[in-house]
Amino acid sequence: MWQIFLWVALFIGGYIIIYFSADVFLDNLKDLCIVYGLSAFIMGSLIIGIDPEESVASIMASANNLPYIAVGNVIGNSIIALTLCFAIPALFYRFTFKKISAFHFIMIYASLFVIMLGFFISFGLLIAGVAALSMYLIYLIRNIKYSRKEGVDKNGFDFKEEEEEDEKSKRKMIVFIIVSFAIIVGGGQLMIWAAKELIIEIVTLTGISGTALESVFGFVIIAFVTNVEELTLIIKSIQKHSVEIGIGGMIGKLVWNLTITFGISAVILLNITFTWSLIWNSLILLAVLTIFYLIARKGKMGKIDGVILSSFFVLFLIVNFLII
Template sequence: MWDILIWIFLFIVGYFIIFFAADVFLDNLKGLCIIYNVSPFIIGLLVLGIDPEESIASIIAATNNLQYIAVGNVIGNSIIALTIPFAIPAFFYSVKYEPIAQYYFSLIYISMICILTGILFFLGLFFIGFICIIIYILYLIKNVRNFSAKNITISPTDGESKDVQLKIEKNKNEKKSNKFILVIIGFIFIFLGGELLIISAEKIIILTSIPETFFGFVIIAIVTNVEEITLVLKSIKKQSVDIALGGMIGKIIWNLTFTFGISGIIIMNIQFTWIVFWNWIILLILIIYFNYISRKKIFERIEGLILMLIFVCFITINFVAISI
């Protein structure tokens, strides 16, 4: 009894670390985007879109031959990432944003086809795993090329001495340095809080005994999403929606290519079950719907309600599956 209470307490501590570190991280990351004139969406893709906790959870499960946890975490994590973080704010805010390029959704659709192929065919995960990793490398190369940092320079005006300009540039450089340091510190604390969440959640699950499929598709998927959910909620509240969207799209691509690719190569093969297929269908429906609403430039209560209904269907199907 005391063991469970201790781990629950540590789980809560981990969440609060993430909650407060997210403010520091997002405020200073947004400041750097303004200073360097870099698209917040691209920053989201390349910084928030990389999810080491998700990969570690799936890869460790794969090395321990826990096939359904490894694959389930990838699919379940992606479903949760596209529902809860955007559904909750939509009940309270009208979220406005720039439309997302179709290129990113095309990559996601290709990855989804690869995942289904890997699940259906013998040794499919092994061969598809390499293809998924290649897709991620191509995606990364394209985004790194698009990552253009344009420094803001201040031209001397009449009546201003060079000394004044030097002081302005010095202050600007100091602000850059401070923001970089605070972004790194914030990210470290978010990562540490996430690790504490995962470790404590695993201990709670071991002490309470939960089936492997439900554990993979739901529990681990939720736990590895807590920091992302917090970051998205805070970024929307701070009117930094493009960072949130970039982070979630980047995370989905990371999940379906890099994480699935490495896990698939290790697992090599998985026995087909209907629960895996139905979760894949839910994710596909969710991606198609998200692709549709991404063009509207505004996210309102009705969109949040539909996303929440999809999430409820996801939980219900997995809960029923463990009851049969």
């Protein structure tokens, strides 16, 4: 029993690491965008959008022949990223941001379509995985090309100390960004490890097992844990008037999950046995994505948006726990 308290303590410790490292990361990334005249949104999507712990969780599950954890983590993580990670800040803050280019949503919609297609055809995951990896290459090339053209969004930053920020050592900023991001990732890995061990202890005590638990573990539990750092970064970016970085990071994370993480996992798995949980969760993601697209086109978010997104998060939980 005492092991449960140990894993809970490590889980909390991982979050504390993320919470304080996020300040250093966001401050220096914001300053770097100002100094170099880079798009905050695109820099967020290319840096924060890289999601190694998500990828490791799904790829390791694929290597251990746990397809529902591997694919479920990708879809569930994306649902939580669009619902909980934006719903909580929206319920407490009203914030504005630059309207998101339709290109990003086209990439996400196309990736989801490819994933769903992979559920229905022979060697579907292999085909879908190769297609998804190719799509990320397109996304990366486009973002690098437009990183300077879109420039810095002045509505996304507080420029009161711009002159002082320009005098900072660029090399020092880059070092702080790399180190703080590595610490954030480390904190995330600690949380995932603690959560997995905690689940093992709970399963041992309760005796619950089977495919249904594997599905819920992938769609909900691992997906939630791997979103904690992103939720923290979103809230911190709002507090620090760096909304574009946070929003860009979440959009980049979605693309990364649905292309790189899914692509590598799918190529390893080759196939997956059809279950309705795959379809229901994919349809929920499609609905949430459409709602978020409408919100993003407004360029602002508030309490009503938070309530709507929260409702979809609750629906997501109900659907998955009914599967057990």
